[in-house]
Amino acid sequence: MSKTGEILDFQLLKRVLKFSEPYKSRMWLTAIFAILLAFLAPLRPLLINYALDEYVLFPNLEMLFQLTLLMIVILIIEAIVQFYYIYYAAWIGQHVIQDLRGKIYKHIISLKLSFFDKTPIGTVVTRTISDIETIAAIFSEGLFIIAELLKIVAVLAVMFYTDVKLTIVSLGSIPLLLIATTWFKRSIKSAFQQVRTQVSVMNAFIQEHIVGMNIVQIFAREKAEYQKFKKINKAHQDAHIRSILYYSIFFPVVEILSASSIGLIIWWGGSAILSGQDVTFGELVAFILYIHMLFRPIRQLADRFNILQMGIVGSERVFKILDTNQKIQDNGDKVLENAKGGISFKDVFFAYNKEQWVLKGINFEIEAGKTLALVGETGAGKTSVTNVLNRFYDIQKGSVKIDGKSIQEIKLSSLREQIAFVQQEVFLFSDSIFNNITLYDEHISIDVVESAAKQIGIHDFIKSLPGGYSYSVGERGVTLSTGQRQLIAFLRVYVRNPKILILDEATSSIDTETEQLLQNALEKLAINRTLIIIAHRLSTIANADKILLFKDGKILEQGSHIDLMQQEGIYEKMYSTQQFSKN
Numbered sequence: 001m002s003k004t005g006e007i008l009d010f011q012l013l014k015r016v017l018k019f020s021e022p023y024k025s026r027m028w029l030t031a032i033f034a035i036l037l038a039f040l041a042p043l044r045p046l047l048i049n050y051a052l053d054e055y056v057l058f059p060n061l062e063m064l065f066q067l068t069l070l071m072i073v074i075l076i077i078e079a080i081v082q083f084y085y086i087y088y089a090a091w092i093g094q095h096v097i098q099d100l101r102g103k104i105y106k107h108i109i110s111l112k113l114s115f116f117d118k119t120p121i122g123t124v125v126t127r128t129i130s131d132i133e134t135i136a137a138i139f140s141e142g143l144f145i146i147a148e149l150l151k152i153v154a155v156l157a158v159m160f161y162t163d164v165k166l167t168i169v170s171l172g173s174i175p176l177l178l179i180a181t182t183w184f185k186r187s188i189k190s191a192f193q194q195v196r197t198q199v200s201v202m203n204a205f206i207q208e209h210i211v212g213m214n215i216v217q218i219f220a221r222e223k224a225e226y227q228k229f230k231k232i233n234k235a236h237q238d239a240h241i242r243s244i245l246y247y248s249i250f251f252p253v254v255e256i257l258s259a260s261s262i263g264l265i266i267w268w269g270g271s272a273i274l275s276g277q278d279v280t281f282g283e284l285v286a287f288i289l290y291i292h293m294l295f296r297p298i299r300q301l302a303d304r305f306n307i308l309q310m311g312i313v314g315s316e317r318v319f320k321i322l323d324t325n326q327k328i329q330d331n332g333d334k335v336l337e338n339a340k341g342g343i344s345f346k347d348v349f350f351a352y353n354k355e356q357w358v359l360k361g362i363n364f365e366i367e368a369g370k371t372l373a374l375v376g377e378t379g380a381g382k383t384s385v386t387n388v389l390n391r392f393y394d395i396q397k398g399s400v401k402i403d404g405k406s407i408q409e410i411k412l413s414s415l416r417e418q419i420a421f422v423q424q425e426v427f428l429f430s431d432s433i434f435n436n437i438t439l440y441d442e443h444i445s446i447d448v449v450e451s452a453a454k455q456i457g458i459h460d461f462i463k464s465l466p467g468g469y470s471y472s473v474g475e476r477g478v479t480l481s482t483g484q485r486q487l488i489a490f491l492r493v494y495v496r497n498p499k500i501l502i503l504d505e506a507t508s509s510i511d512t513e514t515e516q517l518l519q520n521a522l523e524k525l526a527i528n529r530t531l532i533i534i535a536h537r538l539s540t541i542a543n544a545d546k547i548l549l550f551k552d553g554k555i556l557e558q559g560s561h562i563d564l565m566q567q568e569g570i571y572e573k574m575y576s577t578q579q580f581s582k583n
Contacts, residue, residue, distance in 0.1 A: 016138050016315050019096045026088050031146070033085035038150030040078045042158040045289040047071050049162070052282035085147065086140075093136035100318065101132050107322055113392045114352065115326040121207050126200040127321050134196075134314030137307045145304050148297040155293045163279065166287050169268045170294075173257040177298060180257075184250040189309045191243035196313050198236040205232050251299065258295035262288055328391050330412040339418045340368035340403050341499035341530030343389065348398035350388050358384045359395075360553040366546060368403070368499070371531040373541035375571065376550030382534045384553075386502045389532075390419055402500070420498035426485040428477030433462060434469040436477075437492045444495050452495045456521035458487045483517075490521045501525055504534045538575045547571065 020027055047067055055064040105128060116124075159167040209216060209225060216225050265287050272279035343366045350359040359381050366372040374382040388395050391407055400407045407415055428436045438444040446469065453459035461484070465471040477485045493501060503522070525531075535541040542561045549557040549564070549571045557564055557571050564571040 012312055012315050012319065013138065015319065016096075016135060016311075019100055020092055020139065022099070023092050023095055026092050030085060030088040030092065033081050033088070034147035034150055036081045037078065037085060037147050038154045040074060040081065041151045041293060042155045042290070043074050044071055045286040045293070046158055046162075047074075048289065049280075049282040049286035052285055053280045054282075057281065089140045090136070093139035096139060097132050097136045100135060101128060104128055104132070104318060104322055107324075110327050111324065112326045112328055113387070115324060117352070121204070123200050123204045124321070125207060126203045127318055130199060130203075131196065131314040131317045134311045135318065136311070138311035138315065145301060145308065148301050148304070152294060152297050155290055159287065159290050162286065163283055166265065166269060166279065166283065170261050170265050170287055170291055172264055173260045177254065177257045177295070180250060180253045181298065181301070184246055185305055185309070187246045188243060188306045189313070191239065191246060192306065192310045193313050194239040195236075195243060196310070196317065198232070198239045200317075202232050202236050205229065254295060254299045258291065258299075261291050261295070265291060328394060328412060329408075332408060332410045332412065332415075334405055334410045335414045336402065336405070336410055336418050336499075339499040341418070342366070342368040342403050343372075343500070343530060343532075344399075344401045344404075345385070346399050346401075348388070348395050348400060350384055350393065350395045350397075352384075352393065358553050359388070362398070362553075362555060364546070364548055364555065364558065366530060366532075368530055369528055370545040371526065371533065371541075371543070373533045373535050373544035373547045374550060375535050375538060375541070375547060375574070380550035381553040382550055383504070385550075386421065386504075386532060386534065389500075389502075390421065391415060417496070418498050419500045419502065420493040420496060421502045422486065422489045422493055422504065424504045426477065426482075426489040428473045428480070428485055428488060430472070430475040432467075432470045432472055433465070433488060436473060436488060437469075437495060439492070449491070449495055453491055456490060456494055456524045458491060458517060458521060461487060461517065487517060487521065490525060494521070494525055498529065500530045500532065502532045502534070538571075 047070065051064055051067045054060070055067065108124060108128070156167070159170070205228070209229075216222060265284065269279050269284040269287065273281060273284065345362045345364050348359050348362040349357055351357045362381075362385065364372075374385060376382055384393075387393050388400060389407070391412060394408075402410070402415070402418070434446060434449060437449050449469065450459060453462055462468055462471075473479050473485075473488075477488070480488070533541055533544065541547060544561065546558060547561060547564055548555050549569075551570070557567065557569050559567070561575075565575065566572075
């Protein structure tokens with residue numbers, strides 16, 4: 001149930017319905033069809049009643065034939081109205097979830113990286129795809145509920161008009177039906193919440209373990225991982241079985257109550273006919289049909305209400321993502337025009353989690369066009385420096401400036417246009433090389449890409465692949481080697497002409513031939529750019545203009561390679577140890 005204790009969370013429903021505002025005309029049309037269906041439904045039993053009493057008990061074949069034709073016409077009209085009603089209800093639902101999915105995806109790509117640090121990928125996928133799909137039911141099934149309610153009201157009105165006593169008798173089991181329906185609706189919502197939770201857990205588990213399948217197989221953990229999956233799968237099954245249990249109890253109860261009402265009608269109406277009271281044979285038959293028309297919608301109401309509940313549960317989870325305000329505030333109004341790339345950090349404190357400082361009072365400057373190297377143990381704070389420079393995360397204290405402008409005052413798009421990042425583990429999308437380089441930027445043509453590839457010396461490598469620039473690299477670039485993926489990443493950076501280039505040891509763990517290509521590409525990339533290198537192999541940064549040695553979030557040593565070697569401190573020991581181990 002909702003936090004307010006309501007069976008149906010009307011606040012959430014109201015919020016979902018706001019997404020239908022662009023389709024008001026279709027909504028009104030669907031509502032008109034629903035009203036028409038409600039009034040058409042009781043016409044057939046009413047006509048059957050009239051036909052039996054007037055043209056069967058008192059034979060009149062001609063009038064009976066005409067009345068039958070009228071019923072057929074009404075049936076055809078009802079079928080046409082129902083077709084358009086179902087179509088438009090589903091049409092609205094699909095358009096709403098299309099808009100909503102676009103909104104949530106736009107929101108997700110604007111969130112801080114800290115959100116993705118804490119949220120499993122499978123959970124986000126579930127929210128964006130399957131949870132949103134359930135929202136379509138709010139319109140299709142929700143509007144059906146309105147139609148069924150209108151039909152019940154119309155049928156009851158005709159029943160009371162026809163015979164009050166028969167109507168009261170036929171409704172004798174309705175109180176029990178309402179009690180059973182209320183219990184069912186309350187119980188099934190809790191079950192559906194569990195189902196959606198277990199779907200999310202399963203998606204997250206499968207997503208993570210498929211991505212990490214190499215680790216599972218390297219360490220021969222297939223059996224252990226399968227046992228974990230069996231537990232998750234069992235919880236998923238139990239959640240579904242719980243919902244099935246409620247259905248299997250409720251539907252037989254509805255059938256028993258429906259049969260009881262028909263039995264009461266036959267007994268009461270038959271007794272009245274035999275005793276000569278004011279009940280006709282046609283009314284008795286019509287009331288049996290009315291009972292079916294009442295109980296079937298009530299049963300369908302419960303079923304559709306539960307589908308609607310799933311939509312509400314899904315919307316609650318979707319809106320939880322939309323209400324996540326973990327965004328980098330883009331309040332800057334300055335643009336980095338004719339950027340040079342000078343960088344300064346002054347008394348910078350930063351923590352991923354409150355007060356657990358990763359950077360502690362960092363101070364340094366690097367002039368535009370110079371090379372800065374960051375060295376230190378894993379977890380010392382090197383990557384955090386680049387993360388806050390890109391504003392993937394915001395600092396808590398101090399200031400970070402580019403060309404004398406605080407990065408908080410610069411428009412986020414302008415800031416990131418001037419900074420490019422080549423990571424040690426390059427990510428490529430399952431797409432062509434050309435699209436992985438341009439990322440669908442219409443301003444970057446194939447001629448620009450080929451020209452850039454020739455300038456940094458990797459055009460021949462790309463052309464050697466089947467299809468050249470149209471070659472599909474597979475998921476995460478699986479069809480390319482590590483070095484080849486890094487070459488693509490270098491080209492992706494080069495075509496954008498950033499003023500600040502960050503390299504996370506982008507030339508490690510590759511063969512000599514590819515490394516030579518990367519080094520040549522790097523020399524081209526470094527011209528007239530500020531270069532920041534996160535170094536693991538100290539031999540690669542000996543020519544850097546400035547080297548910062550990090551330890552526990554602080555800068556312990558800084559200077560050129562020669563200066564640091566002369567200090568005979570931590571850097572000199574690290575460098576000597578690496579050289580010794582290499583030899």
